[in-house]
Amino acid sequence: MPILILAWKSLLNRRFTALLTLLSIAFSVTLLIGVERLRGEVREGFTNTVSGTDLIVGARSGPINLLLYAVFRIGNATNNISWESYQAIANLPKVAWTIPLALGDSHRGFRVLGTTATYFAHFRYSRDRGLALAQGEPFADLYDAVLGSEVARTLGYRLGDPIVIAHGTGDVSFARHTDKPFRVAGILAPTGTPVDRTVHVSLAAIEAIHVGWESGAAAPGRSPDAAQTRELAATGALTPKAITAVLVGLKSRIATFQVQRAVNDYPEEPLLAILPGVALADLWRLIGIGERALLAVSAAVVVVGLFGMLTALLTSLNERRREMAILRSVGARPAHVLALILGEAVFLTLVGALLGGALLYGVLLLGGPLITDRLGLVIGIGPPSPAEGLLLAAVVAAGVLVGLIAGYRAYRLSLSDGLLIRV
Incomplete structure (x- = not known):
């Protein structure tokens, strides 16, 4: 215990250098644990981009390709699903709900998704969170559009603003549906998923804007105006002939593989x-690989901070050789000198780690709502995860190693070496 008191008084005597070392370790630990927590939340958020959906059904291709265009709106489907096949899937006894998806159009670089009201009722993401409208309401009129948060923020749209959808992913003048403009009826709250970058319209609206179109262009004299398509919608004549993909929710997850096999073996057309x-x-x-690289960079920052502490300790030894010699002359053993330097290093590391953790929780408390609002990423404020605990233990162990290296150097200083140094 006296050696700890002596270590504390020694640090107070060098408080400015000790404070800089402490802050360096604290900021390094904040970065390291913060990156690890962010990495875990991003990974979990990614794997929960779609939550509560048991199956995704599309034309037979590859699982990654189907996932990319159905969930991330990247790429295009190799083929569509006929409406009859969709109804057959929806009517399976073990299916609780379905969300039809129709892709193929865009608006100023953002993909347009045709769907139904079940999308807003059943789509889930990130720990079973449902979609919420920040403003407005969905699909009160045939030509209503609901924007993802990023679409509205990037393009500066507000409720009631008109938008024009383009046929295909290229926004060129001859492919725009200028005769049937949409109205912004709703804006979704941020989700941190591809929903934020999507323009949502009804399936009937997708059919309405393509009535009279052939080979990606409007046939002269065959494209009805907006009023005429509203009349067609009222008669039910805008039922789609095909859709791109289907999100399926089951009554029981026990039936997942059974329904998956039934869809994959569907005899009418090749489905996946x-x-x-x-x-x-x-x-x-x-x-x-990017998130692993980010963790490696933050770990390197911690290593730099610990090397800074080692440098400070070793540099101070030359200034403290007479101090060590006086300690030896009054009865301190070499082991006491080693314990003194080791105690300083361990104290700085422990306090730095605790301060770094406190800084991280402070940042999460103050900046968490802003991160959620801007990025849709929910970062939990809970106890350290096992991975974070291992990282903290590794930092403390590295601090002990630094203390041992510096302490061994002090241990080697002889009594005569210290007494011969001139003041």
Whole structure:
């Protein structure tokens, strides 16, 4: 215990250098644990881009390709699903709900998704969170559009603003549906998923804007105006002939593989049913190298901070050789000198780690709502995860190693070496 008191008084005597070392370790630990927590939340958020959906069904291709265009709006489907096949899937006894998806149009670089009201009722993401409208309401009129938060923020749209959808992914003048403009009826709250970058319209609206179109262009004299298509919608004549994909929710997850097999063996047309969680995990393994690189960079920052502490301790030893010699002359053993330097290093590391953790929780408390609002990413404020605990233990162990290196150097200083130094 006296050696700890002596270490504390020694640090107070060098408080400015000790404070800088302490802050360096604290900021390093904040960065390291913060990156690890962010990495875990991003990974979990990615794998929960679609939550509560048991199967994704599309034309037969590959699981990753189906996942990319059905969930992330990247790429295009190799083929569509006929409306009859969709109804057959929806009417399976073990199916609780379905969300039809129709892709193929865009608006100023953002994909347009045709769907139904079940999308807003059943789509889930990130720990079973449902979609919420920040403003407005969905699909009160045939030509109503609901914007993702990023679409509205990037393009500066407000409720009631008109928008024009373009045929295909290229926004060129001859492919725009200028005769049937949409109205912004709703804006979704941020989700941190591809929903934020999507313009949502009804399936009937997708059919309405393509009435009279052939080979990607409007046939002269065959394209009815907006009023005429509203009349067609009222008669039920705008039922789609085909859709791009289907999100399927089951009454019991026990039936997942049974329904998947039934869809994959569907005799009328080649279909593919995938488990979104499995496909998302496979995709993360392909693109997750970036988050590992980020963790490596933050770990390197911690190493630099610990090397700074080692440098400070070793540099101070030359200034403290007479101090060590006086300690030896009054009865301190070499082991006491080692314990003194080791105690200083361990104290700085422990306090720095605790301060770094406190800084992280402070940042999460103050900046968490802003991160959620801007990025749709919910970062939990809970106890350290096992991975974070291991990182903290590794930091403390590295601090002990630094103390041992510096302490061994002090241990080697002889009594005569210290007494011969001139003041």
